Amino acid sequence: MTRFSTAFAKPALVCFVTAGDGDTGANLDALVEGGADVIELGMPFTDPMADGPAIQAANIRSLGAGTKTADVFAIAAAFRARHPDVPLVLMGYANPMVRRGPEWFADECAKAGVDGVICVDIPPEEDEALGPALRAKGIAPIRLATPTTDAARLPTVLGGSDGFVYYVSVAGITGKQQAAQASIADAVARLKASTDLPIAVGFGVRTPEQAGEIAKVADGVVVGSVLVELVGQHGADAPQHLKALTASLAKAVHSAAKTTA
Amino acid sequence: MNIQPNSYRTQPDDRGHFGEFGGRYVAETLMPLVLDLEREYRAAQADPAFQAQFDDLLEHYVGRPSPLYFAERLTEALGGAQVWFKRDELNHTGAHKINNCIGQILLAMRMGKKRIIAETGAGQHGVATATVCARFGLPCVIYMGAEDVKRQSPNVFRMKLLGAEVVPVTSGGATLKDAMNEGLRDWVANVHDTFYIIGTAAGPHPYPEMVRDFQSVIGTEARAQMLSRTGRLPDLLIACIGGGSNALGLFHPFLDDADVKMLGVEAAGHGLDGDEHAASLLGGSPGVLHGNRTYLLQDEDGQITEGHSISAGLDYPGIGPEHAWLKETGRVEYIAVTDDEALDGFQLLCRTEGIIPALEPSHAIAAVTDRAKTMREDEIILMNLCGRGDKDIFTVAEKLGVKI
Ligand SMILES: Cc1ncc(COP(=O)(O)O)c(C=O)c1O
Numbered sequence: 231m232t233r234f235s236t237a238f239a240k241p242a243l244v245c246f247v248t249a250g251d252g253d254t255g256a257n258l259d260a261l262v263e264g265g266a267d268v269i270e271l272g273m274p275f276t277d278p279m280a281d282g283p284a285i286q287a288a289n290i291r292s293l294g295a296g297t298k299t300a301d302v303f304a305i306a307a308a309f310r311a312r313h314p315d316v317p318l319v320l321m322g323y324a325n326p327m328v329r330r331g332p333e334w335f336a337d338e339c340a341k342a343g344v345d346g347v348i349c350v351d352i353p354p355e356e357d358e359a360l361g362p363a364l365r366a367k368g369i370a371p372i373r374l375a376t377p378t379t380d381a382a383r384l385p386t387v388l389g390g391s392d393g394f395v396y397y398v399s400v401a402g403i404t405g406k407q408q409a410a411q412a413s414i415a416d417a418v419a420r421l422k423a424s425t426d427l428p429i430a431v432g433f434g435v436r437t438p439e440q441a442g443e444i445a446k447v448a449d450g451v452v453v454g455s456v457l458v459e460l461v462g463q464h465g466a467d468a469p470q471h472l473k474a475l476t477a478s479l480a481k482a483v484h485s486a487a488k489t490t491a
Numbered sequence: 492m493n494i495q496p497n498s499y500r501t502q503p504d505d506r507g508h509f510g511e512f513g514g515r516y517v518a519e520t521l522m523p524l525v526l527d528l529e530r531e532y533r534a535a536q537a538d539p540a541f542q543a544q545f546d547d548l549l550e551h552y553v554g555r556p557s558p559l560y561f562a563e564r565l566t567e568a569l570g571g572a573q574v575w576f577k578r579d580e581l582n583h584t585g586a587h588k589i590n591n592c593i594g595q596i597l598l599a600m601r602m603g604k605k606r607i608i609a610e611t612g613a614g615q616h617g618v619a620t621a622t623v624c625a626r627f628g629l630p631c632v633i634y635m636g637a638e639d640v641k642r643q644s645p646n647v648f649r650m651k652l653l654g655a656e657v658v659p660v661t662s663g664g665a666t667l668k669d670a671m672n673e674g675l676r677d678w679v680a681n682v683h684d685t686f687y688i689i690g691t692a693a694g695p696h697p698y699p700e701m702v703r704d705f706q707s708v709i710g711t712e713a714r715a716q717m718l719s720r721t722g723r724l725p726d727l728l729i730a731c732i733g734g735g736s737n738a739l740g741l742f743h744p745f746l747d748d749a750d751v752k753m754l755g756v757e758a759a760g761h762g763l764d765g766d767e768h769a770a771s772l773l774g775g776s777p778g779v780l781h782g783n784r785t786y787l788l789q790d791e792d793g794q795i796t797e798g799h800s801i802s803a804g805l806d807y808p809g810i811g812p813e814h815a816w817l818k819e820t821g822r823v824e825y826i827a828v829t830d831d832e833a834l835d836g837f838q839l840l841c842r843t844e845g846i847i848p849a850l851e852p853s854h855a856i857a858a859v860t861d862r863a864k865t866m867r868e869d870e871i872i873l874m875n876l877c878g879r880g881d882k883d884i885f886t887v888a889e890k891l892g893v894k895i
Pocket of ligand 1: 586587588612613614615616690691692731732733734735736737738803804805849851852877878879
């Protein structure tokens, strides 16, 4: 059993915050205490092309505070030491990941206890740029599937994927509108027919109600922008707010399991 | 190790790679779109009707072929090689950018797209895009860094006159790269009806190839014009480089003429020894941004740093991937020219030839000034005069300390 398979044994709450934005260690602890099952740690980048205003602002705050790649790995390693069982995923853009070479990056991930990596702008067609190095170190390359991923492409996307599949439920940037429940159910069913990996659904999920609905049909629910907004709003006081929201999200996600079981 | 290919004109490979550069580094949402774009572009290339319509618009709407002009007084003043200009500043809208926009809007309409978006730095590509959108009746949204909106207000007004919506982008350094980020964000959210007209030979495959192909009309015309006027090919081609489209447009048709040397001129801003320049090839290193692997201005963590140039059109921290490859193969030489040198080139051309150039090709003029002196009188330099300077007179006046 990997950390992922344990976490996704029941519907899982996947929580995203940006590394280096606020007291990230305390923020991550609050997410876990609130009931997050998987942590996505955003690597800040100057040019977050797939992100909406909330996560863009978090990237700018983090870089403005002087966050370096070494700090991101230090945050990850410290998290792993405090939480040996919670899956930890790094999410970000290609350039900071490949800057010192993909092998260097994969090595650092392994040393920090990172389980998987989501790279927004390395599609399967450019897998060589990072995928082989990650696999060689036992780090899961987690691929994104989207509403534009058609049947012909799906095998390509799922092919080199590991850990879980992240279904981006809307064609758009992070933090905007949410997709209709029916379209999510259809898409997850389509993915499930082609892979045994767990399917986590994200983009635009802000409330426990939305999260609970999605958890009825998917293996996981990803929540990001609304958490990042709390960090932006509350700064050093963010942990208590993160914990409260995560607790209500987790309750909705985890109780959805009971209704489908 | 440099392996010299048999031909320099067969790039990219079928995955859009120019050697180790280029490619399709985009989010999954966009991937099916760029694959579709490539298929549609291949079909258009094979369709004589598409080419005929492109040629017709270039002739009757843009005003091509642009003249090939022997700059007699400049040549005399420099006292060396003959200086010739490809006069793309005489195109409709005043720069080479329109060549590419005509090609891409025809492709957009062929694909049934209903809405056009573009990024712009100096505003030249924005004006050219707004122009073709007005010509074909398509709604147009232009993303422009808020800083550039301030620097280039005449072009902002032009775009608005042409019916475009100009959206100032405040994220990041609020210049060209941020406008490109916002263009990509718009595209990802409007995948079904929107066509993104990228303004230079960069972005995910097939853009670098496609933009190069549409701009190659410059070099194809110039080659034929030079042969018919002088009976020979030029010895040296010179062009300025922002993302690299006007330079590739001139260079590409000559790449396999082994005796024709080529010089690409980047913007050295306040000098390559500091941080305030926009010379990605000379002062940057390979990385991934905006859909392709190429040379970038970046720090040791891969964070992108802001370019600086007196010319908003060169102020981009990346460069088209084909230039990265041409640099590695050694086929093209690259240098960088400072703001001050470009300003001198600008003034020199005004006074010797009665041509007010854009600040972008003023960088190329500075390079011509240097090289011509070292060459024989029977040698020929061909420079791409890719834009006129009307848009830049305010910047120049400010630099020269003149109030207008
Ligand atoms: C007149 C002119 N020349 C050059 C450039 C730089 O672009 P490229 O390197 O793609 O030719 C611009 C960009 O705005 C421009 O307006």
